[in-house]
Amino acid sequence: MICPRCTASLKGKERTGRVCVRCHKRFALDPAVHGKGMHDLRVRGIARRATDHGRLKIALTQLWYLSRSDNYAWAGREREGVPARIRWLVALPAAVALLLCTVLVDGDLAFFAGAAALLILVAASAMRHRPAVPPRSQIIPSEERFRGLMTGAWPTAYGGLPAGVFDDARPLPRPRGAGPSRASAPVSRPRAVILCTDRVVSLFLTANDVPGRLGAVLLDTTGPDGPAGHSALVAEALDRLAEYRGALPVVVLHDADPLGVLLAPLIRAAQPDRVVVDAGLPVSAARGRKGVVRLARPNRIADAEQLRTVAGLSEADAKWLADGFWSPIAAVPPPLLSSIVERAVERALTVPPPGPQQAHTHGFLTWPQAPQPPQTPRARGTGRPGTGPSTKEGTSSA
Template sequence: MICPRCAASLTGKQRSGRICAHCGKRFALDPAVHGKGMHDIRIRGIAERATDHGRLKITLTQLWYLSRTRNYAWAEQDPQGVPAGIRWLVALPVAVALLLCAVLTDGVLAFVAGAAGCVVLVVASAMRHRPGRPPRSQIIPSEETFRQLMTGAWSTAYGRLPKGVVDDARPVPRPRGASRSRASAPLSRPTAVILCTDRVAALFLTANDIPGRLGAVLLEAAGTEGTAGRSDIVTGALKELAEYRSALPVVVLHDADPLGVLLAPLIRAAQPDRVVVDAGLPVSAARGKQGVVRLARHNRFADAEQLRTVAGLPEADAKWLADGFWSPIAAVPPRLLESIVVRAVERALAAPPPGPRHAHTNGFLTWPQAPQTPHARDTGRPGAGTSKREGTSSA
């Protein structure tokens, strides 16, 4: 590997203990130890591009998404075969009965009964059972591993996280350029509301004072896992929006998941006099574009029919979400996320009040293309099985 300190080419022996044998300085990551792609030069370059060379602050979670080397997602697997307990509960009595018949009789009948008993035992032994599995996904390296490397080995080698990266496990500092009066102004006289369902994306917006620059107030709608907790997000969002006059437009920023695509239509239905702009991650982009982070979990919020009728999704997008796949908006490149929010607020302020002609005109934004980055080849997948898999990888 190349030493990130002096650019010397190092063999395994020359970088023992993550100390360069040429310059004697410590570095943080060794691909041979921490996995493919885990290299100081690569991580530093990703951070520089993501922060726009220091102009933006990004969270450690955003850096993890951008630094991933593999991403896998599997749909739910139905159980196959007969469980061993049930199989032997049926096979053993049948085999015993046939073998007793062979013992108590003679001639051809005894031969047939004995052979049938043996066949039952052989078939029961040969049968296999694969239990069902819920939707699941994996990002390599894991968030826990990446966070430990950055707050441990990286901070030890360089004294801090990469420039512009903040640890979102701690309170996000106020931007240096944001005065106290400027930061508090949107709370008293906002011109728009940004409703964000992703905590990491909300922290990114706060760290860069994007709502303050736009004269908007940021509301974070978060809930617990499960149907009840996610329903609370919709109820809580409507309750918080009720505190702001109906003339104030709302920009909804959300993941590409069932709750996200339903949130804007539900707000429009509950508050028809309010301009609502859906600035969430489009499902079509999350499902079909290479390099997008794809995850999987149980979908208990809506089925494909609801996603088609209420959110107006195409059949393929609705089925993708119903199968448990989703994509976090926090994984969108920070510069692209910033531009989307700015354009969405501008569009919301310019939109006419909803009426018979405009009630359904504020839909998904057309997202610009993200900058192209080299992707690592997908060489395989962990685990086994024949379930449907969504896999992406990026370097």
């Protein structure tokens, strides 16, 4: 590997203990020890681009998403066949009963009873059972491992996290004058409300004073997992919005997940006179765009029909979410995320209040639109997560 301190090419024995034998300086990461892509120069370069060369502050979780070397998502699988315990619980008594018939009777009846017993035993032995498997996903390295390296080995080598990166596991200091309502900045006369369902994104926006620069107030709200999660999320969001006058437009930031995509439509339905701009991560981008982080939840919390009718998703997008897949908005590159929030607030301030026929027309679902190189059609059989009974897909690193 290349020494991040003196750029010398080092063999394994020349970097024992993560100390270069040429310059005798310590470095943090060794790909041979910590895995593919875990190299100081690469992580430092990713942090530099993510902070827009020092213009932004980003959370450690955002850096983890961008520094991933692999991302896999597997579709779930329904149970197939009959469990062995149940098979033999039925087959053995039936076979024993038929074998007793062969002893008690004579002639053809005994022959047919013995043949039936044999067939039952053969069929029970030949049947196979495949248990149900929930959707699952993996990011390499794991968040725990990456966070441990960046808060342990990295500060040991360099004295702190990369420039512009803050540890989102620790609370940010509350801005002077901020009340207990978790508003991100003391905006005396807010022009808009930013409603965010992702804690990491809220911390990112707060650290960069995005709401303050836009004259907006930031509210963060979360909902529990499970079938009742979106009801609790909407109830909390409406309760938080009740603190601000109804004329203030709302920009909704959310993950590409069932709770997020249902939030803006349900707020519009509850407050039809309020401008609601959906600036969340679109499901179509999360499902179909190369390089986007894709995750899976073992518990499905919404059905496809509800997602189609309430959130207005396409058949493919609704099925993808209903199968347990989702994508975090915190994995969007921070410069792009910041610009999207600014554009969404500007749009919310220029859109006229909705009339009876316009309550569901305010959306902002075309992002991210970063330039992409031409892509060739994918080979048949590669598929995407959620399109087959057991599909695996890896995403390239940022």
